[in-house]
Amino acid sequence: MPEDVFGAALPESELPSRKFQLTDKDQRSVSERVRDCLDYPLLYEMAELLPAPSAAGCPREYPAIVYLIMAALTPVTKSKRSTAGLLASPQEWRRVRAGVRRHLGRRVAAQLPLDAPSRGQYHYAVGKLLVPSIDLLEEEFRRYATQQALVQGLFPAGVHKVWSRPERRQLLVGDATVPKAPSKSRLRETVDPVTGELRNHRVDPAARDYYENGEKAKRLVRGTKWFFASGRDDGYWTRVILSFAHVAGGAYGDEAAVAVRQFTLLKSELVDCMGVVYDGAFRGVHRDALARQGLLAVNKQHGSVVPVFYERVTACRRGHSLWCDQGRIAESVRLDDGTRILEPVPVTKLEHRAGVSKSRWYHVLLIPCRHGSHEFRVPVGITTTPADRALRGIDGRPLKSDSQRGFHRAELLQQIPEPTLSHQLVYPYRSDSESVHSQFDLSLWNRRMIAYGVERQKVFVLGFALSQNATSHQVFRARQNAQQVSATA
Template sequence: MTSPPKTSSNQPQAATPKAANSAALPPKAPAAAGKSGKSKKAKPYAIGPTPDDVCGSAADKPEPRGPQAPRITPDQRFTALAHNQQLYQVALAVLPEKHDGSNGRPPGFPPYVYLIFAASISIFGSARSTQAHLRRSLYREYLKQGVTECLGPQEADRLPDTGPTSSQWYYYRLKMLGVLSGLREASRDARIAQAFGVGLLGTAGPRGTWIRPNRSQVIHGDGTVMKPTDQTEPVTVDEETGEIRNHYVDPDASIQTEGGGRQVYGSKYLTIVTRLARMPHSRMILNIDAVRHRAKPLDPEKFNEAAAAVKMAMEVLAAAPGIKAVTYDTALRGVHSAPFIRQGGVVFTRRHDGIKPHEVAECSDGKCTHSLYAAAGRVCERRITVEGNTLYSPLPVREFEVRGNGKVRFYHVIEIPCSSGEHTMRIRVYATEEDREIGAGGQGGKFNRTEHLRQVPPETPAGRRLLGFRQDSKSTNSRLDQAFPHERLPAYGSKAGLLIVIGFAWAQNALTHLLHRLTK
């Protein structure tokens, strides 16, 4: 163990936060009566300052802000939807055109009209409002112009002189739910192809590095709970009159906890999105699915949020190898990040509270010995200060190495300051078989390396930059909530809700695609 560094007036002391701030802050008032007055237990160690390294410097300028997004009217959104070539291709390839049997109501409209109807619900707020708009001559003309451009004038002449009713929509929706899995996958592939067309996913435009990827090379995931109707009980009894009322209740909704501990009643949906840097209305939704939020026996067809996030991100990565990074919230733990890292991606999440420092290696050349620990998401040197406190001093990362083609391996080449000369050491930041078997340092138990050591440490300029990119997911969820009155999804059941969310993605991506065509 090296001797602790000498303290001076221009070097911060390694005291606990309480001791360091006691002289600058006024004394606290005594606890109010009836309260225990207990404070949060201080950590038995301190983390040193973040050094300047390949992850950025404190002097780095923040990312420049992009231009303000212009207002988009419902007419523009519907026009973009009606002129989206990929939408017609998916509808004609996946959706049934006629009734399955000899009996039953005929569809009345081609299948692409009902996919446009599903997407328009997020534009107009409900099926009844969509019916009212599509029965107007203005929107029928928008639709006819789109069909003429994408399928030809003869197909446009086949369209009826009126728009579909909500009754026709609900009847055909049952057939759409029967092929929902195929519709989700075909829509995902079409959206990824559209993303390539506008310069996303690393195929065109500027390319970044692993530490600082271009925004178009980063995908962002997030889950959101969509609220159904406000009825949670199938039968209610009026306490005054004794009247018994039956209600239609969402069979898949339940009370769930979102970020910040807020409880929400509904079903959860997960989206994977990306966007161009400093380009308004350039967001593209790449992948969507409903995720499990109840016990597995009650909902065996779905994955839980973390497992679904990995599956969906891997689906996008398989189709778009130019992706360099994925960002997510703390629902994604180290064990979930490992598969994506093995395929050559950087995973960025915030660090979980309560993760204790863990020994990862020891550097010794006979003259000195340095104990290296994983703390604050990066490699730190453990020291004991003159006050007898434990200090984990972050070590600068001088190089971020990427090796391999099939299974990619990531390393931090760290620098260890020492009075006898600086040392360098290569530390793995990907999960290994050794970690799963014996643990680091020869200790028993497993070592969750990707949980303790992050490829891009959160408390760095590069980490804060990637954290800012996650606002795309939040904006997507906010836009999804605001698309419907009272932020309630107009559907019962997670499958019907997923169909509406798939339509929302078509409307969002069609707008991005059209605006890109107009600006070329």
Template structure:
């Protein structure tokens, strides 16, 4: 059989590790990260969003600290994990000296000399968060997205002039996204409860943004098990002790707030640049996938050098269609519930070949001697990308093995055509075949997909850092707006360290050369 363009999936035991182990020089101390934040130029540019349109428009006594100090506080809170600890640290003269050095570097010595002798208190921060940051949250997010994308381009990520190979893009040419659930600051879901013994009414603070969220592929059985345990009755087919000790996570259900985050990165430690984020309301139409698709399309429209998107199974056919029509790749796994579908029958002079879709690619139905049949994957020899006036089309150039001579066939993938895009009665919508749902641009059961999809799984490392940055690994604010600021502060701190690492080593000498898994097809494919 001819070699497949994407290669055969490599067993995990035979895969070569492409990352080196971290050493002491890769570590970033808290003092070093404070220095990174204080000298992060984009943070001072972002502060322009907080300036009033007209001087003197705010009545009363002028603020003791300029607005950029509270953005510094926001980013530093993403390092310290709580506003109380951050405010206490800024009372240290040595820490405050680092902040003033960063201000002097970007805004001048005179501006640094005008700052008070210590940093703002927690009370001052809470007032600024409520009156200054939350009302301008939307503008801050928009400005952050533009600055983060510009930072990524400066650091050689998503290069517009880079070499493009659609059948095997590089890691830094893709953006990776995923959703994460930050645990609620409190486990209370009702504003009050009644003690059954004494009748005492106990009041609880409830987070209005938190709800029960699915995490890690939980299904409806998990919700049934949680409800059954609440009723002191075990659910059929489930364990009785699945609840964690603190009660925050039960059968894949987490009480918290969901956020979607997109990033891109180069190999090496602290090389990731977070591009954008968004809060996912629990009652949002389309859920996580709809919010993530809007964020991804906004990045694709601005970043010419971005070749595609890495995402998990939350993206289905309708989402693949949108991104494929923009001329980009969507690399994710095929949904487990997708069943094989008949595509077409190819009639040649002396033979016929019946094509089916399965596992995200085209198969041929082969009849066996015992009267049964099986689906055999057809090798892909080329991934074609064609542009028209308003959209793009993608095709797999297939080789169909045949005893009477191999055949070549071109099959559309990734886009579900609608009436008017094909001859009358021939569009996918009219024939009832959701092509984008069943045929992926890069099938997931291949070596290429296995190599690229690791970039999506790598986003879990960023979420793990976010969880560890929070005090007690729980959200440290109540309400969607304040919690969004927590996420924004963490992303600013991470991007500050990424920018500092790039200034220290702009040639990425700390990164190992990307290598593909060893297989018999690697040399021919690459």
């Protein structure tokens, strides 16, 4: 049988292990994380985007950069109270003043008061300064994060692209997580069953019920759902969070729709990105949208998909009955006992054709036959519609599109089929999204969101992404300097 470009799937015991023990030198203390944030250029660029102090009313005591620094430090210290307490230390406040002096100059640093702001002052600034400008800050974050990823060697240009076996640094990874609501209360007022006293409770207006862990092992969680997209290379602290978004709906389709929008925005900036690794929330309609933009969509096939007849090829007297099975084309083969099985047809090439407005993807098959193997090209990943380019048969007549025939090609035929070695090697990159979620949970006090309302929570999520990228930026600079020193030695 001809060799398959994706390779035959291996037992889990024979797959290479990618787990590495975190060494002591890779650990990052709170003090180092604080220093990373103070030396992150994006914070100081964002400060220029915030509105200047108003001439009317009470004058602003602290410049905008101070509140952005506190927003980035809050996920590091896990609470606003801890952040205010940290900066209340004269030593830490001097470090803040020194960081402002390095990036904004002596004049701005000299305008800082001798004492750090209180928690109440920061809480007020979040509502009056950061929340009204959060969309502008998020856009600037996405722009800078994509540039940071390119500088750190992610999504490199000029590197040979192997579509059947992409590298980790050439792929986007995304997923959504639901941190617990800041309070368990669902009602603002309850009656004490013993005393009859009316009790007031603080309720998060943005919290709702979500289901996690897929459809087989659903777990009910109440909170707000947040989507993160990131890219990384091998090694610790190489990850760059590229985008985040709030998922308002509770269905898996809502999460997938948000993910597709975010990946679409990132693709316009990361032109050399090869694809996306996601979980089972992606269905055919989502893979279709990404494949049209020239992206691989690597995820697991939905459990409800069953084999579907595709076509009968009559390239020889024998003929070959082709079916869609497990995300690829398989041939119906008759055994000696009269039963039939679906045998995967070898794929010799995953072909990508980039067009002006959309891309096309093909599996180049080599159908084994006693009369000689037949080459056969099958479109994959995209469900054609009447709006697409019309295909014509041998007789010149136009062929019906997939949607007109009721054939969901994007759902049935994957670009990288699941039961292959390529899928076994590429799909585990999705675990990096779980690492992002773990870091996000660890940045929360008692693993609960520390803000009420979507707007204030988005400020916290922005601070989390800033603090993570700040450490990645500093670690990359340190490794780059170490390489230069060793090269000159």
